[in-house]
Amino acid sequence: MKNISQAIWVEALKARRSRLPLFTALGFAMFPLGGGFFLIILKDPEFARKVGLIGAKAQLTMGAADWPTYLNFLALGIAVGGLVLFTFIGSWVFGREYSDRTVKDLLALPTSRSSIVLAKYGVIVFWSAILVAMIFPLALIVGELVGLPPVPSQVLVQGGITLAVTAILTIALVTPIIFFASFGHGYLAPMGVMFLAVALAQVFGFIGYGEFFPWAIPGVYAQGGDLGIVSLVIVVLTCIVGVAGTLLWWEFADQTH
Amino acid sequence: MNTAIETNDLMKNFGDVTAVDHLSLRVAKGEIYAFLGLNGAGKTTTIRMLLGMIKPTSGEAFVLGTGIRPGEKKPWNSVGYLVESADSYPELTVRENLEAIQRLRPGTSPKAMDDAIERLGLHPYIDRRAGTLSHGNKQRLGLARAMLHHPQLLILDEPATGLDPAGIVEIRNLLTELVREEGVTVFMSSHILAEVSRLAERIGIIHRGRLVRELDMGELEQERQRRLLIRSRDNQAACGVLVAAGLSASVTSGNTIDVKDKEAIEHPEEIATRLVNAGHAPTMLIVDEEDLEHYFLRLIGMEEGGAG
Numbered sequence: 199m200k201n202i203s204q205a206i207w208v209e210a211l212k213a214r215r216s217r218l219p220l221f222t223a224l225g226f227a228m229f230p231l232g233g234g235f236f237l238i239i240l241k242d243p244e245f246a247r248k249v250g251l252i253g254a255k256a257q258l259t260m261g262a263a264d265w266p267t268y269l270n271f272l273a274l275g276i277a278v279g280g281l282v283l284f285t286f287i288g289s290w291v292f293g294r295e296y297s298d299r300t301v302k303d304l305l306a307l308p309t310s311r312s313s314i315v316l317a318k319y320g321v322i323v324f325w326s327a328i329l330v331a332m333i334f335p336l337a338l339i340v341g342e343l344v345g346l347p348p349v350p351s352q353v354l355v356q357g358g359i360t361l362a363v364t365a366i367l368t369i370a371l372v373t374p375i376i377f378f379a380s381f382g383h384g385y386l387a388p389m390g391v392m393f394l395a396v397a398l399a400q401v402f403g404f405i406g407y408g409e410f411f412p413w414a415i416p417g418v419y420a421q422g423g424d425l426g427i428v429s430l431v432i433v434v435l436t437c438i439v440g441v442a443g444t445l446l447w448w449e450f451a452d453q454t455h
Numbered sequence: 456m457n458t459a460i461e462t463n464d465l466m467k468n469f470g471d472v473t474a475v476d477h478l479s480l481r482v483a484k485g486e487i488y489a490f491l492g493l494n495g496a497g498k499t500t501t502i503r504m505l506l507g508m509i510k511p512t513s514g515e516a517f518v519l520g521t522g523i524r525p526g527e528k529k530p531w532n533s534v535g536y537l538v539e540s541a542d543s544y545p546e547l548t549v550r551e552n553l554e555a556i557q558r559l560r561p562g563t564s565p566k567a568m569d570d571a572i573e574r575l576g577l578h579p580y581i582d583r584r585a586g587t588l589s590h591g592n593k594q595r596l597g598l599a600r601a602m603l604h605h606p607q608l609l610i611l612d613e614p615a616t617g618l619d620p621a622g623i624v625e626i627r628n629l630l631t632e633l634v635r636e637e638g639v640t641v642f643m644s645s646h647i648l649a650e651v652s653r654l655a656e657r658i659g660i661i662h663r664g665r666l667v668r669e670l671d672m673g674e675l676e677q678e679r680q681r682r683l684l685i686r687s688r689d690n691q692a693a694c695g696v697l698v699a700a701g702l703s704a705s706v707t708s709g710n711t712i713d714v715k716d717k718e719a720i721e722h723p724e725e726i727a728t729r730l731v732n733a734g735h736a737p738t739m740l741i742v743d744e745e746d747l748e749h750y751f752l753r754l755i756g757m758e759e760g761g762a763g
Contacts, residue, residue: 204558211555215546299542303600306506308532309559450525453508 201309205317209291213321218290225283226329227336229275234340236271237263241344265341265349269357272337273364273420276330278396280368281413283329285392288322288376292444293385296455311448319441322376323369330365334358360420367416370433371395373440380447383455412436458517459484459608459640460505465514467500467664474500476664477514482642482657484607487634489655490644491751497664498644499539502612505642506536519608532562535606537614541597545586549577549596552585556600563604571599574629590617598626602633609633611643615650623647627654652747662755679745680753683719683726685712686739693735700729711739 213219240263295301304314341349375395378387395413402411408418409429419425460482467475475497482488492498503509505516507523516523519530543552553571557563572578575595580588585596594617601609609630615623627650633639645651651658658675660668670678685704687693694712697704697719704714719726723740730737745753 201559201561204561208555208558211551212544212547215544215551217546298545299540300544302503302508302538303542303556304559305508306529306531306534306536307556307559308529308561314559450510452510454503 200313202313202317205309205313206320209314209317209321210324212294213291213325216290218287219325222283222287222325222329223332225279225286226333229272229279230333230337230340233268233271233275233337234344237268237341237344237346240267263344263346265346265353265357268337268341268346269353269360270420270422272333273357273360274417276333276361276364276368277416277420280326280330280365281372281392281396281416284322284326284369284372285375285388287325288372289379289385289388291318291322292376292379293383293388296379296383297385299455301453301455305448305453312445315441315445315448319373319376319444322372326365326369326372330361334361364416364420367419367433370437371412371416373437374443375440377440377443377447380444380451457484458482459486459519460488460642461517462501462505463515465501465504465516466512467497467504467509468512473664475504475511478661478664478666479514480659480666480669482640484640485634485638486656487630487641487643487654488657488659489651490642490659490661491646491648491651492644492661493646493755496661498661499612500664501661502536502538502610502642502644505610506534506538508538530608532560532604533607534610535601535604535608536610536612537597537601538610538612540616541594541600543585543593543596543600546584548582548584549588550581552596553599553603556603560604567603567605571603574602575599576625591619591622594618595622605637606639608640608642611641613645614643615645615647623650630654648747648751658747660751660754668754675747675750679750680715681720681742681744683714683716683723684739684741684743685714685726685730685737686710687712687730687735687737689735693730693733693737696730696733696735697726702726 295304305311338349375388375392378391379385381387399408399411399414399417402408402414403417408414409423409425410432412432415425415429415433418429458481460480463479465475465478466473478497478501490498490501500509504511505518505523507525507529510525519533521528521530523529544555547555549572550568553568557568572581575598577592577595577599580592585593588596594614598611598614601611614630615626618626630641630643631654634641643651643655652672652675655672657669657671659666685693685697690706690710690712694704694706697712697714702714702716702719704712707713714720714726720742723742727737727740
């Protein structure tokens with residue numbers, strides 16, 4: 199991987215200078231804040247109805263106002279909302295080269311195209327991981343403010359593991375979606391594919407085959423389902439297909455943009 | 456190896472459309488080669504094939520002696536380029552844009568960035584975001600990126616686009632200096648024919664994907680049509696005098712006598728004497744040389760009155 203460290207530096211510079219890290223951080227902050235909102239409602243539904251936080255006919259099926267419920271809500275948020283935000287990040291990292299017409303300046307350099315693609319994926323993973331890591335302390339603060347009982351360390355560790363594994367699965371599954379930023383020369387194609395993946399994940403989850411459809415697997419795991427080896431192999435293969443597809447596309451496809 | 460660029464029967468089809476059709480050209484090291492053609496003639500597709508961005512349907516391309524094929528060692532360390540438009544990262548400053556490309560070109564001297572900034576006159580804009588630059592300054596930034604690592608070969612697609620007349624002269628002088636002092640080869644596409652005729656040593660004319668003519672400036676000089684344009688108080692009568700003398704003179708719609716005979720063009724003073732002796736002294740006598748623009752249009756069959 200020729201000159202990959204410099205390629206990572208350049209990709210990190212582009213990300214740092216954009217406003218997107220701020221927007222995605224705000225987007226991710228919505229998970230613990232939204233969860234906190236639900237906790238307030240769950241703690242006292244009658245009060246919530248009275249002050250108009252929820253409608254009279256609201257069905258509260260989320261569970262009890264406790265730490266396991268809250269952490270489970272966050273994990274589910276990452277499985278679905280995370281896919282949207284990770285796709286957004288990946289679409290920007292690759293798609294902006296097409297919309298700003300800068301991709302051509304990355305194609306005939308001593309730094310190989312593979313290094314540039316891997317550097318981009320590296321930045322996407324790092325960026326996404328930072329956002330996920332940001333959720334955890336924020337959740338602790340929100341839980342404290344909402345007045346949840348002190349969190350037992352075992353619950354915290356288990357919740358943290360669930361959050362981290364869900365995030366890893368979701369980030370891994372975003373690679374084939376991001377491929378469409380290169381294939382479709384911009385932001386729109388991956389966003390469209392992402393919405394299709396989310397919709398299909400709902401269908402597969404509904405009919406009971408969620409553990410076999412890549413983009414339903416993080417949701418299955420976040421809801422407490424045990425993932426078999428088949429599900430894990432599906433996630434790994436999907437991730438490899440996404441990265442390899444992007445590498446091959448950059449290396450061998452005609453670059454006319 | 457004295458050839459910087461060589462293509463043999465290079466061809467590219469996009470579906471049913473042939474963008475480049477059996478193109479064979481040679482660009483010698485240390486020369487400025489201008490690649491002329493209308494929009495859609497195949498200039499940019501050729502440049503992209505030279506840079507390995509597009510795979511040829513058939514044929515081969517060599518850049519600095521290296522075949523441009525997937526998996527081959529590439530000569531990009533010694534090549535600088537500007538393709539289609541000078542685009543940069545709008546959220547990065549001029550300096551950051553240059554630093555990014557410097558890092559992606561390992562081995563570039565730390566001084567190179569300051570040199571490029573100086574050469575392209577970018578100093579006043581160094582900390583400005585590229586997105587706020589004028590079109591001309593974006594073009595300068597694109598050229599600075601292409602020249603940053605002191606390449607042996609510059610492949611420039613329309614380098615003068617967006618520059619004001621002073622900027623065009625500046626870039627012309629810069630390219631001439633690079634060729635003269637550093638032995639750089641410049642392969643440039645352009646549609647600013649007046650600019651090309653001042654700068655290029657050799658010209659390739661591409662039309663509908665085919666190289667219709669490749670010639671150096673000496674050959675162009677010989678191939679350019681020349682004519683003698685004359686006006687007198689009575690053009691019809693003066694024209695009659697010239698026709699009677701055996702010359703193929705005619706009065707044009709612009710009310711000028713047009714003489715294409717070689718001897719008349721080479722000795723306009725004899726024509727003047729003849730007309731004065733006949734009592735039709737010329738009020739205007741000009742040896743008009745076809746410019747590159749007209750030569751180009753004549754060659755591709757689109758000259759005024761002969762379009763199509």
